[in-house]
Amino acid sequence: MPIQYPASTTLAPAMRLREFILLxxxxxAMNSLSIDPMLPALPAMAHDLxxxxxxxxxxxxxxxxxxxxxxxxxxxALSDRYGRKPVLGSATVLFIxxxxxxxxxxxxxxxxxxxxLAGFFAGxxxxxxxxxxxxxxxxxxxxxxxxxxxxxxxxIPVLAPSFGQAILWVAxxxxxxxxxxxxxLAVLVWMLVRLPETLLPENRIxxxxxxxxxxxxxxxxxxxxxxxxxxxxxxxxxxIGFVVSIQQILFDVFDAARIFPIAFAxxxxxMGIGGLANxxxxxxxxxxxxxxxxxxxxxxxxxxxxxxxxxxxxxxASFMIMQASTMLCVAFTSSNFSSISMEPFSKGAGVASSxxxxxxxxxxxxxxxxxxxxxxGTVIPFTLGLLGFGTVALVxxxxxxxxxxxxxxxxxxxxxxxx
Numbered sequence: 001m002p003i004q005y006p007a008s009t010t011l012a013p014a015m016r017l018r019e020f021i022l023l024x025x026x027x028x029a030m031n032s033l034s035i036d037p038m039l040p041a042l043p044a045m046a047h048d049l050x051x052x053x054x055x056x057x058x059x060x061x062x063x064x065x066x067x068x069x070x071x072x073x074x075x076x077a078l079s080d081r082y083g084r085k086p087v088l089g090s091a092t093v094l095f096i097x098x099x100x101x102x103x104x105x106x107x108x109x110x111x112x113x114x115x116x117l118a119g120f121f122a123g124x125x126x127x128x129x130x131x132x133x134x135x136x137x138x139x140x141x142x143x144x145x146x147x148x149x150x151x152x153x154x155x156i157p158v159l160a161p162s163f164g165q166a167i168l169w170v171a172x173x174x175x176x177x178x179x180x181x182x183x184x185l186a187v188l189v190w191m192l193v194r195l196p197e198t199l200l201p202e203n204r205i206x207x208x209x210x211x212x213x214x215x216x217x218x219x220x221x222x223x224x225x226x227x228x229x230x231x232x233x234x235x236x237x238x239x240i241g242f243v244v245s246i247q248q249i250l251f252d253v254f255d256a257a258r259i260f261p262i263a264f265a266x267x268x269x270x271m272g273i274g275g276l277a278n279x280x281x282x283x284x285x286x287x288x289x290x291x292x293x294x295x296x297x298x299x300x301x302x303x304x305x306x307x308x309x310x311x312x313x314x315x316x317a318s319f320m321i322m323q324a325s326t327m328l329c330v331a332f333t334s335s336n337f338s339s340i341s342m343e344p345f346s347k348g349a350g351v352a353s354s355x356x357x358x359x360x361x362x363x364x365x366x367x368x369x370x371x372x373x374x375x376x377g378t379v380i381p382f383t384l385g386l387l388g389f390g391t392v393a394l395v396x397x398x399x400x401x402x403x404x405x406x407x408x409x410x411x412x413x414x415x416x417x418x419x
Contacts, residue, residue, distance in 0.1 A: 023195060024132060025149045026187045027088075027125045029156040030095070031068065033180050034118060035061055036157045036268075037164030039247045040260055041173040048173070049108040055373055056108075058244040062369040063112050065240060067119025068126065069361030075124035076131060076354025077212055080205040084128050084135070085197050091124030092188045096181050103177035123357060130353040134342050135198040142342065143287040146335035147279030150271075158268045162261035205351070215351040218344070227400020228341035229356045233363030234393040235295065235333050238326065238386045240368025245375050245382050253379060254316040263320060270324040274331025286408035287336035293406070294332035295394050301325045302387035309380060319379060326386060333393075 038045075042057040051057055071091075079087040098118035105111035130146075137145050167175050205215075219225050250256045250263055282290060305322040308314055338356065345352040371385035401407065 019194065021145065021149050022152065023187075023190060024129050025152040027129045027191065028149065030092075030125055030180075030184055030187060031122050032157040032160055033163075033183060034064060034099070034122060035243060036160030036264075037167070037176050037180070038173075039161050039243075039264070040165045041168055041176055042247050043251075044168065044173045045111070049105075049111060051108055054248070055375060057247075058369070058372045059112060060115055061244045062240070062365055062372065064115045064119040064122075065361060065365040065368075067116040068123045069119075069358050069365055071120035071123025072127045072354050072357030072361060073123075074354070076127045076351050076357070077205075077207055079124075079128050079131055079199070080203075080351055081207045083197050083199050083204070084132055085191070085195055088124055088128045089188065089192055091121045091128075092184060092191070095121035095125075096184050096188070099177050099181045099184065103174045103181070123361075127353045127357045130338060130342065130357070132195075132198050134345065134353065135200075135203075138339075138343055140282050140287050140339070143282045143336050143339035144279050146339055147275050147282060150275035150278075150331070150335045155272060158265045158272060161264045165261050212351055215345075216355060219352055219355050222344055223400050223402070225341045225344055225352070227396055228337045229359050230363070231295075231393040231396040231400070232334065232337035232341065232356075233360035234367070234389050234396065235298070235330060235337070236360055236364035237367035237371070238298075238389045239330055240364045241371035241382055241385050242323065242326075242368075244368060244372035248375055249319075249379055249382070250316075252377060254319065256316055263316070267320055267323045267327055270327040271331040274328040275335065278332050278335065282336065287340055288401075288408060289406045291333045291336035291340070292394075292397055294329040295390055295397065298326060298329040298333075299387065299390040299394065301329065302383060302390055305383050306380075306387065309378075309383060314379065322383075 038060060042060065045051075045060060046054070046057045075087055075091060095118055098114055098121060102111055102114035102118060105114050129149075133142060133145055133149070163179075164176050167173075167179060219229075246264060247260070250260050256263055278290060301322060305318075308318050308322070341356055342352060367385070367389065371382055374381035374385075398405070
């Protein structure tokens with residue numbers, strides 16, 4: 001069915017909800033295509049660019065994440081002023097240019113500069129995509145749409161390492177960046193041709209220190225918003241730790257370099273299953289109940305994993321089972337936490353989304369990077385990190401909800417969406 005937008009928005013009548021979901025998933029997938037295909041290529045990059053230390057290859061991933069967090073701080077406010085579409089289009093063009101710079105980088109420092117810039121401009125796709133969704137949906141309804149987008153988007157990180165490995169079979173690692181540039185250009189054209197402007201004229205906010213400060217103050221003083229943003233950042237730290245560590249864990253700990261794309265897909269695929277299940281369950285159970293239960297389960301799984309490790313029964317199979325279970329839990333937190341924290345912001349969604357993306361990315365990049373740098377040839381630092389992140393996130397949620405878990409406010413306001 002077509003999306004029923006207000007008459008005051010400028011929309012292409014043919015834009016249906018399914019296409020909207022697919023386009024949003026494609027926009028978000030550009031971030032995964034900037035990360036996961038690089039994983040099997042990290043050893044080749046380290047060799048060609050003469051990286052001094054083995055753990056330095058993690059910087060190719062973590063610098064990108066940091067750039068995304070910084071960029072996210074700017075693009076939301078710009079999209080609240082000038083509209084979602086022109087800001088997203090301009091940032092995507094610059095993202096493509098930065099990816100080309102990575103493809104031609106002559107040294108490791110130049111590659112890191114290109115990665116940081118690519119991450120900076122990629123911050124727009126994350127922030128503005130969330131704003132696009134918030135322009136149309138809220139609460140559990142938004143969580144359901146986010147989950148549907150997430151369940152489609154997750155196909156990309158599942159297949160991306162295989163995509164990167166396939167390129168390495170026929171071309172040098174630099175062609176991963178060229179392929180990323182070409183795919184990004186295709187998504188850009190799709191967006192420019194098909195995506196309508198979703199920001200209502202009356203919801204546009206001038207760019208001023210006072211307006212942005214007022215929005216930031218609202219976020220900081222709204223316990224629900226800031227609490228779930230912080231919790232999201234802490235939980236996602238485990239995901240960042242996984243992404244920056246997984247190549248070394250599978251290659252060095254389990255000697256599983258040959259099956260890396262398959263093993264990665266098996267573990268990441270659990271997120272796709274979780275995202276699809278969340279999209280079905282969130283309108284029945286509620287975003288809070290699902291996400292809070294998932295955090296508690298994440299803590300339990302991490303404790304079980306540590307027991308397996310310290311009893312000397314760890315194997316590739318047990319690691320993959322535990323990590324797939326962890327990914328399943330994360331799938332029930334990411335879109336739900338985002339939706340809950342965005343509930344209060346029908347106006348200023350861009351600034352709120354920017355603040356959310358910047359805060360969560362900054363937290364997850366730093367904490368996840370610390371876990372990655374702590375890699376010592378075992379999975380113990382990584383698993384301890386997951387346990388700590390889950391525990392801290394639960395404490396933050398308890399604060400945000402004033403000690404009351406598994407509630408479902410505004411249930412009576414939920415509207416059914418026809419897909």
